[in-house]
Amino acid sequence: MKIRRSASLYFALQGLAVAVWWALLFFVPDSRRFFQMGESETVLLAFWLPDLGLLAVGSLVTSAFCLVDSKFLTVALWLVVGAVSYATGYCLAFALLTDSGWLGVTLMFPAMIVSGNFAVGLTPAFTEPMFRRSTAAKTGWLLTKTFAQIVVVWTLILFVFPALIVQVETKLGISQFAFPFQKTLAVILFAAISSLGVSGAYTMAKIGRGTPLPMDTASKLVVAGIYSFVRNPMAVSGIGQGLAVGLFLGSPLVLLYALMGGMIWQLIFRPLEEDDLLKNFGADYEDYRKNVRCWIPHLKPYNQTINREII
Secondary structure, eight states: OHHHHHHHHHHHHHHHHHHHHHHHHHHOGGGGGGTOOSSOHHHHHTTHHHIIIIIIHHHHHHHHHHHHTOTTHHHHHHHHHHHHHHHHHHHHHHHHHHSOOHHHHHHHHHHHHHHHHHHHHTOHHHHTTTOOBOOOOOHHHHHHHHHHHHHHHHIIIIIIHHHHHHHHHHHHTOOOOOOTTHHHHHHHHHHHHHHHHHHHHHHHHHTTSSOSSGGGBOSSOOOSGGGGTOSOHHHHHHHHHHHHHHHHHTOHHHHHHHHHHHHHIIIIIHHHHHHHHHHHHHHHHHHHHHHSOSSSOOSSOOOOOTTSOOO
C-alpha cells in the first residue's frame, strides 16, 4: 500500500508534467529552442501524439489504477515504462548522432529510471522472488561474495555513472562548482561514509550469514555492530558516497543523482525490504524498527530484549 500511494502521486505528477511541457511548446514557441532536435522543429513536435497519448494519459491512468489497486495496474505500469524508455532511447541515440538535444535526454532518463523502479516494485513476478535468504556457507565465502558485490556496485554507481553524468553536464553547458579544499573535504567525507557501508556489509556477512543483495540476504536478523545505531547503514553510506563524489567533481547533476537514488530506495525498496523482514522475523524486527531509526543514527546502541537471540 505504501508503494502504491507513492507511485500514484509520482505518476500523476509525471502525467501532468508531460502535459504542461507540451502546452509550453505549443503556446510559447521560443521554448522549443531549448529542446530542439536537429535543425527542424518538426522532429521535436512530431512526438506530441505518442507523448500525450501514451506517456501523459498513460501516467494519469496508472496513477488512478494505483489508488484502486486495479487488476490492470501491471499492464499500465509497463506500458508507461515502455513508452518512456523508447522515447529516452530515441533521444539518446539522436543526441549521440547529432550532439544536440541533450536537455531532453537529461529530463527523460530520471523519468525512465523512476517509472521502471516503481514498475518492478509493484509487479508480483519481480517482488515475490526478490528477497531470498542466503544458503548456509562458511564466513570466508560470504565475505568474498559480499566484497565482490561491493567492488562491482561501487565501480558502476560511484565512478562510471557519475563520469557519464559529468559528460552530459558539459554538453548542456552546466558549470561545475568549486571552492577551497573542496576535493580534500570530499575525499575525507567519502572515506568516512564508506567505512559505514563496509562495516554494515561485514556485519551482514559475519553475523547475519548473508550478503547485501536481496536475492542472497541475511538468514538472521542483524541488530549488532553498526546496525545497533542505524537500521540501514549501507543505504545511508551509498547516498552519502554519491554526495561526496558529486562534491569532489563539483557536479550539481551528480548531487541530484545521489538524492534521486535515496528517493527511489526510500519510496520503493525500503517498504519491500521492511515487509520482508517483518514477515521473516516478526516481533523481533518490529521491536528493532520501533527503537532504531532508518536514516539518523542513535548515539546509544540498541539494547536487545531478552526474547531475542544474543550473538
